[in-house]
Amino acid sequence: MLPPQGPTPAGVDRRHFMKTLSAAGLVLGAAPGLLAAAVTGRRKRYAIVGLGSRYRMYHDAIEKTYKEHAELVALCDKNAGRLALAQKRSAENGAPVPAGYLHTDFDKMVREAKPDVVIVTTMDSTHDEYLVRAMELGCDTVTEKPMTTTPDKCQRILDARAKTGKLVRVLFNYRYSPPRTQVKDILMSGEIGEVLSVDFQWLLNTSHGADYFRRWHGRKENSGGLMIHKATHHFDLVNWWLGAVPVRVDATGKREFYTPAMAKRFGLSSHHDRCHTCPEKDKCGFFMSLADNPGLKSLYLDQEHHDGYFRDQCVFNPRIDIEDTMNVIVGYDNNVTLNYSLNAFNAWEGYQIAFNGTLGRLEHSIVEQVYVNAADSDDAQGAIAEGGTRTRVIPLRGAGRKVEPWTGTGSHGGGDKLMLDDLFLPAPPADKYLRAADERAGAISILIGAAANQCFTTHQPVDIRKLVTGLGTPEYAPMPSRTGPLPMPQAARIRRG
Ligand SMILES: NC(=O)c1ccc[n+]([C@@H]2O[C@H](COP(=O)([O-])OP(=O)(O)OC[C@H]3O[C@@H](n4cnc5c(N)ncnc54)[C@H](O)[C@@H]3O)[C@@H](O)[C@H]2O)c1
Structure with missing residues (x-):
């Protein structure tokens, strides 16, 4: 189930989120003027939920390569900072800035922005929530791999697909x-x-x-x-x-x-929480610096205060x-x-x-x-x-x-x-x-x-x-017959020696 509408994600109140967006000169919720400007009636309308590393390829594809056929009408994430960055990306692409929504407002986004298709690029275990809800609200869906993470979640997707007749496309690049x-x-x-x-x-x-x-x-x-x-x-x-x-x-x-044991065998005194604050960063061959990498810094380190997610956790941590x-x-x-x-x-x-x-x-x-x-x-x-x-x-x-x-x-x-x-x-x-x-x-x-x-x-x-019920067989291209006659292999030349 999607989280109920209401409070913004842990650690983020709505006023703080509004401030984040307005600091970036961006908009929250439906922006009729901007949306109206983007509407042509002919292009397919897309919303994207999950605005981390992978999603950007779809964002740019819609606003650049395929802009004659597609338009980006809304963006959604649980992290207010990454949402603001995504809206900024549209501005940099010279495209109308899509309306931005926190994940708690997913239903509102679909009702207001009226996408034809919702593209899901969130953390794997949350794909099912958005796929099911988007189909229930009348949208076709596209999801990054993996479609989902457990048989139960898979069943929910199969059931929603059968019930609504809406489409699920899985991006196996x-x-x-x-x-x-x-x-x-x-x-x-x-x-x-x-x-x-x-x-x-x-x-x-x-x-x-x-x-x-x-x-x-x-x-x-x-x-x-x-x-x-x-x-x-x-x-x-x-x-x-x-x-x-x-x-x-x-x-x-x-x-x-x-494993923690391997940290010690590699000469560290112990495992740690994360690289950014690691006391043994100079001796660790697995150290990665978020601060020294502009892309990682802006996407993750600078947005940590919104959701508490660290992208540089210790690879030897028992968590x-x-x-x-x-x-x-x-x-x-x-x-x-x-x-x-x-x-x-x-x-x-x-x-x-x-x-x-x-x-x-x-x-x-x-x-x-x-x-x-x-x-x-x-x-x-x-x-x-x-x-x-x-x-x-x-x-x-x-x-x-x-x-x-x-x-x-x-x-x-x-x-x-x-x-x-x-x-x-x-x-x-x-x-x-x-x-x-x-x-x-x-x-x-x-x-x-x-x-x-x-x-x-x-x-x-x-x-x-x-593991699941109601799963049909995928459509595959024709493969060689498994029962027809086969040419006899050439006689073997056996070497004796
Ligand atoms: N096909 C490929 O080759 C390929 C490559 C990389 C990633 N992926 C897939 O793309 C998806 C995203 O991966 P990524 O590398 O961009 O991860 P990421 O951590 O960089 O981004 C995930 C985004 O989802 C947001 N998010 C997490 N939970 C959410 C929720 N409940 N509601 C709304 N937003 C939520 C996060 O805030 C973050 O912005 C994953 O499913 C991953 O498996 C596919």
């Missing part, structure tokens, strides 16, 4: 990255026959990987842990690559690196309850087996995957650029390192071929730009890979993670089909 689309293309072509099993390892390094342990992501109640927050991308890729639905999960998970080492086995409805691992303290960042098919093997790996900082540059996020993509197809017998990778530039390997076209263009080009994802794909990707989370505590396999 990885599907759009050219080399990953290319993998789908090869699998669809039948070159390796039908896939029988998949081996997939994802590595996070101690810059990007460590960052999950500094932020709200470090608590399962906020993020669902890395099995939901991060692996939703990976499970979605496999679901979509295979064109299949996961049914069974077995998993183990633990945290052994980001953390998410895993850093996870191993998962997934069984699919077409009998494919996925063997997946996620490790958050590795020497490089990226992944390797192999599809074992009836006619051969597809191997694919990506090394991502070393992550610098999300709040300074969206382009650094998930970008592929130069020469970092390797794809190879090897028939059961005979020589393999190296695949020249499809390329893209920018955030998430070029995937973000293609995804935005698909999202904001009124008539996006037909997509034979069916990359646009709805709540069904959103659900099955997070349900693998939710099932894995259950396995971590019960040590028992989980039947995903029992």
Whole structure:
């Protein structure tokens, strides 16, 4: 449920919030003049809730790249400071300043600003509140991944979708990255026959990987842990690559690196609360300075007094309850087996995957650029390192071929730009890979993670089909037949020696 209307978030009274906005020369609530100026009757009306690091790509897309088709009519966040920054961004974009609302006024925002679509880019565990309420109030919805964090929240979204007939679009940008689309293309072509099993390892390094342990992501109640927050991308890729639905999960998970004991083994006297006030910052290799980074400072450090959120919490703090080492086995409805691992303290960042098919093997790996900082540059996020993509197809017998990778530039390997076209263009080009994802794909990707989370505590396999009801099968592009005739492999030349 959304918090009731009334008081502004903890530590922020309405007068203080008004002062924050007026200091920035901005407006609160509906601003009829400004809104009227923006209304053309032809462009789609968007509101965005959740105005942190990730949301900015959508803000700029609406006000710059797609302004002929889209307009931003309202902004909402629980942090008055970030709300004011977001309104300032519109002014800097030369666009009419959208009306700003605190999260407690979400219903009011929808009633007054009348968006066609609400884009949800808040903390993961709150997505369901806004998706459900927006649909109930008559809006279509778009959500960042993960769609949500638990089976119960997932059920609420599925029920609201069925009851209201409104849409849920889940933004799986990885599907759009050219080399990953290319993998789908090869699998669809039948070159390796039908896939029988998949081996997939994802590595996070101690810059990007460590960052999950500094932020709200470090608590399962906020993020669902890395099995939901991060692996939703990976499970979605496999679901979509295979064109299949996961049914069974077995998993183990633990945290052994980001722990108080490890702080001591690295020579610190103990773990601490946060980097900003850390007495041992000079000796800690995991220290990050919010104060020295203009992007992080303005978005988080300068806004702490509104909500008390620290973005630089100690990565060794015992408050953390998410895993850093996870191993998962997934069984699919077409009998494919996925063997997946996620490790958050590795020497490089990226992944390797192999599809074992009836006619051969597809191997694919990506090394991502070393992550610098999300709040300074969206382009650094998930970008592929130069020469970092390797794809190879090897028939059961005979020589393999190296695949020249499809390329893209920018955030998430070029995937973000293609995804935005698909999202904001009124008539996006037909997509034979069916990359646009709805709540069904959103659900099955997070349900693998939710099932894995259950396995971590019960040590028992989980039947995903029992976690929610009323879940349909996502629409997938046609994949190679799993029953038709196959060409006999070339006779093997056996070497004796
Ligand atoms: N697709 C991707 O590659 C990608 C990359 C980064 C983040 N994300 C997703 O985007 C979302 C936002 O992540 P971020 O990195 O911007 O986080 P962030 O912490 O920078 O921003 C989150 C924002 O949501 C606000 N918020 C939190 N709870 C709220 C509530 N109940 N009501 C209203 N506002 C609330 C916070 O004040 C903050 O402004 C997350 O769901 C994350 O998983 C996706």
